[in-house]
Amino acid sequence: MTETTDSGRTAVIVEDDAELRHLLVDVLEAAGFSTVSVGNGIDGIQAVLSYQPMITTLDVNMPGIDGIEAARRIRAHSDTYIVMITAMGEEADVVLGLTAGADEYITKPFRPREFRARIDAMLRRGRVAAPAPVRTQESAGPSFPSARPAAAPVAAPAPAAAPAAPQEVIVHEAGATGTGALELHNGEGQWLAHRNLRLDLDSRIVLIDDTEVDLTRTEFDLLAALLESRRRVRSKADLTLLLRGESYVTTYFVGDADKRAVEAHMTNLRRKIGDNPAQPRFIETVRGVGYRLTSEVTPPPA
Template sequence: MSGSTERAKTAVIVEDDPDIRHLLAEVLESAGFSTVAVGNGIDGVDAVATHQPLITTLDVNMPGIDGFEAARRIRQRSDTYIIMLTGLEEEADVVLGLGAGADEYVVKPFRPRELRARIEALLRRPRAGESGAAAPSHLNGAGRPTPAADAVVDISPSSADTSGSPRPAGVDAADEGEWLVHRDLRLDPDSRIVRLGGDDLELTRTEFDLLATLMESKRRVRSKADLTLVLRGESYVTSYYVGDADKRAIEAHMTNLRRKLGDSPVNPFYIETVRGVGYRLTSELSGS
């Protein structure tokens, strides 16, 4: 078969604890992967460059270079899905890990069945540049989150023509209906392009999916548990355990997203926090 088929069967494990390394290999091999295991960050970066795996697991505290630096180096040369594993639980460490390019952040000790479920859900999300990847179950045919009945977005060309909103740079009138708009922020779910003002905005896969979900939902509040399940393609809270580490990861992704938008959580222009509940878009009438 093709090289992409081989790649889909490969995972690199970067972990200095031999017992955890063995456990990770068991979980990944039970999911159909062949595994390459190394014990430090430098060897991990080299292993990813050599094998171009679909999945890479990274321990944070390792000899040589730590997981954060390893993730940054790996992300420069590979779009492998990165799962960081650590005993650290502080939000600052979650922010560092996700900001370095990780896709998932798992706190030790972890349950093998839960890690397997996270891996399978992660594989349903498109890698960078995969605009034609199959949409997760929570997405409609256009590859965008399915909004609730009270959050239907009218983005037809006719409504765009009467809104008075400027057309995104480089977008023809016939394509305008594909863009979601909030203030000067525009997002195309199909091409996975985000524009802030007239400039393209570089977001990670997770940041894009979070922003797309919020822009579809508009003023409907999305909880951290809800957003966790959206990212993993799960339909109901009862079908998947959402723990404190999951919610901290959403907070970390939101911190990184706001930083890239130049948005302040204290005086938000795009995304506001509903204390004790979750997140939603700001009102178009406020903060202008």
């Protein structure tokens, strides 16, 4: 989801097609953005208001409110760059999208290089900053309601709240012992530790011994989730929802493509931390279920 980004270089992806959503995440993270991805317009509006991203991509045809209406509501509160992505390429459709507040309009199908080039060109052009949005109500953070009335007004929350942590976070004070024990150092940051691997939740720094490991945002979030869960198994579906920011919503569909994406991210994470799946030191695979931390005690050789 560490990322080589600053706090202002964030992108929100609003797309109901899981495979395309993952593609957009990969392209934007490769371009140096932190990403927040959701699958419908209401959640997209809430994510934009919570994270105040530099760029927002909107699918036009989505369940609930469509991308055009989502763009109108977003533009009323945010000056984020809006990129409309749709299969409808008629002139009237393009005009409608731009009138709703879009800065760029990309028709499907498109190639990742084209998408990246259009994003870069849009950012080079720049535009006159919109007046500061008028906030009518404050909120503690992002909200993804399960009931989604089509015309529900969206109130703007406090700017750039940090993403909520997973529901179950088990952390031991420094010096705790036991299988898979983690540590919370209250002096500087919140460090989670397993063997010689340490992770700071505040600065998003990962260290093995004293060497920093460069992870993407997604890889960092996966590792943090496993460290927080200790020996509790995290399924691929569970990790998919966590990465989407939907870990506390039970109605979202998780398909095979989502699970394969988690497997790919886990492969990259293991490679970067030097973990061999055949003889894991940090993360072990629970076949047919998911992943968990290894035991603190190394088993004797067979």
